[in-house]
Amino acid sequence: MKSLRRRNIRDRVMEVVLMASTILVLLPLLIIIYHVISNGISAINWEFFTEELGSPSRAMQGRPTGLVHTMIGTLVVDFMALAIAVPVGIGAGVMLSEYPDHRLNPTLRIMNDTLNGMPAILKGLFAFVLIVKPMGTFSGIAGAAALAFVMIPIIARTTESALMSIPWTIREAALAIGLPRWRVVLSTVMPAAKTGLVTGILIGFARAAGEAAPLLFTSFGNNYLPNHWTGFIFNPVDTLPQRLYSLAISPYAQWHSMGWASAIVLLGFVILCFTAARLASRQKYQL
Amino acid sequence: MATAINQTSTSEEILRRPPAILYRWLGDKIFSTVIVLLGSCIILLAVGMAWLLYTEGSMALEEFGFFGFLKGRTWDPAVLLEFGTWPFLFGTLVTSAAALMLSLFPAVAVAVFSAEYAPRWLAGIIDNLVQLIAAVPSVVIGIWGIFVLAPWLRDTIYMPVYFWTETNAPGMMPILGNPMGYGMTTATIVLALMIVPYTTALTKDAIKSVPAAQREAARALGATRWEVIRMAVLPYARSGIMAGAILSLGRAIGETMAVAMLIGNKNTLPFSIFGAGSTMPSVIVNEFREAVENLHVSSLLAIGFILFILALIINLIAAFITCKLSISGGQTV
């Protein structure tokens, strides 16, 4: 038998190794946040939020340029996506949790997990084939659909687990006073699971809001504000993650710093959603 | 008037009256129909995705044959119009597997540290930060990689290694590749960081599900903290770690933006360690917007289809493991 002293030393060594690994994993995150803020803050100014981007020459000649069309476009596309995803995601979650005996249920669970595991870029390709191709043009609505495909399986999963966490006896008690099933779900189970549902929606939203890959072939991007508000829906629309990508790989230094600035906005937005989701419920949901 | 009717009927009668049709059966019918329709949307989405990617990619798959397309080493959209996906499949598999190997130990270590060693408040912070890594948008990591990480890696690691190899082992040069900073290694490192949260989360869940009695039994034998982890916790959490690792692998093969921004985007084999490469998602991102030829577009969609199959296989394996893992976890009967 090994001596107690050696075993205790081993214990200490492992503790240090594990701690070091933890720091190794978390350090890059802090470095990223630091660099994003320090590089981007100088490019954030009034024009950044009020002017449209225009052609590269605008930035190079020092004329005012910004990403107002991107901000509006992002909000429009993200919320359209949310409007599509919430009913479908919640509905599917309700089906998974409240109709466990339904014939389609096992299939639904497998398909939802499949969809959840699919790379976001494939959802972009899918939306391209499904919407952009028949419409003949890139559009905000196609981008919204692609993002909705990202959100739906996440919302469905979290909805299911939020509803499952409500004890089955609540449903039985509600049925026993003669409530029909739809009332049981809508008026007793879902209100009780409210925070879980909100958390799921926030997590799905945060995830989709950061995705660029599905938007590249759907909402495409646009350097200018549309002439009419419908342009945000039916024409190519600029969105923050996709614009960030374009700025970062562009050859212009001015655009690079605008890229950092949009990274601040994007990261801030996502962290905001993320924190809100955490605060909304103490329960742990996987991203 | 409705109130008049109410006044003539006693409360007794109102209570005795059977509920409105909506509350007898019609409501249930409508509700379950709507719910099932919404649920079916997801089934349709998943099936439709596979089907559309296949049909849209079928032009390329027919032109070169499924396996021919898979094994083809030439990707030439400009002159020959010949498309083979092997370079990208290779790039995806290599970067993902390497990233997984790189991230596995730290990811498990974070989970163990936060579950077993860290005080409660610190564990909470660690967990949230790790989950935050998963929440950071891929493009943000990409822009950081382009302007900070890649130059830094080039100057502090790639160049010294390159020069050392040049003088000491010149035969290794082709394998090492051009150390410009954007390439396979940089992409792998970033991928490793991005997939840590998935392994960590599942490992931590598994560790938490280890019964307290198991742990106490080991403690009672006089085991140190590490020995408890070795003897009682890790063996129990093994399938959780496995599932997490496979889930991470699934994320790695599908990770698009950061990789596309950092891998250097070279379409021809051979790839080298530091040199530029390509993955399936990165080639789609880079070329899809500019693709003009129908065959080119179809080939990119065919890559999407192959990516779909790859992701499907990995997810099914992960699902199989988690299913075995939580068979006693128990949902409602």
Added chain:
Amino acid sequence: MKQNSEYLTANNLPRNFEITRDSIFTASGKNIRMETRNLTVKYGSKIGIQDISLPIENKKVTALIGPSGCGKTTFLRALNRMHDLTRIASVTGEVLLDNKNIYDPDVNPVIIRRKIGMVFQKPTPFPTMSIYDNVVAGLKLVGIRNKSLLNEVCERALTQAALFDEVKDRMKDPGMSLSGGQQQRLSIARALAVEPEVLLMDEPTSSLDPQATSRIEELIHTLKDQVTIVIITHNMQQAARVSDKTAFFYVGHVVEMGETKTLFTNPKEKRTEEYITGRFG
């Protein structure tokens, strides 16, 4: 024969225990409210209860006793079609309410459950609702909007459940804010609000302290003038205190059924005797 006083004998039965000569075995008798005929419930291939034919008398308390896992709860849940929820449970045989089989295809389970209420082992106030909303949930949520009627029903149900005085000043508080015993009485009030004709109680006092238990038992005594009650209990004194009829369940069958007093003092079956004298179970 001298018996330990812990066991029930004719001597320590309640004084006012009323003995009526069996009419219950004449199934056509007018005072039979519910009746099961060859009721069998299976979970997949596992048998929950088999071939149970049991009459339930109008405005009487029928107690179901027996060791754990003997099918009492399965039986009780079959009486208001609670098994509909899980497809793996299959019910065969008949459950007659006023001579109508509630499992007939033309019968709507929603209406059946309004006539046959149920109270569960653990109190189940609806988590997000106030006390008031909890009580009137069964009316409000099926479209009855008449305020004065709802108030009237709420007061009546809470009074019946002997809870009104305790909560009348805080109707808007969440139902979850009540104590365990109060929550259970709230559950009972909620079940009574829809004016059920039969009330099924599945060990309603098992999670309560003795004081709350005795309040519920008093409640059962007063309620039986208005509703027919079927109660599951593990506590044989309780069965003796509150019930008129008792059925003894054992591994999915009814071993014996009769007047509570007769069954406890002079059981016909050996197994019943062994159970009530505490030799097993």
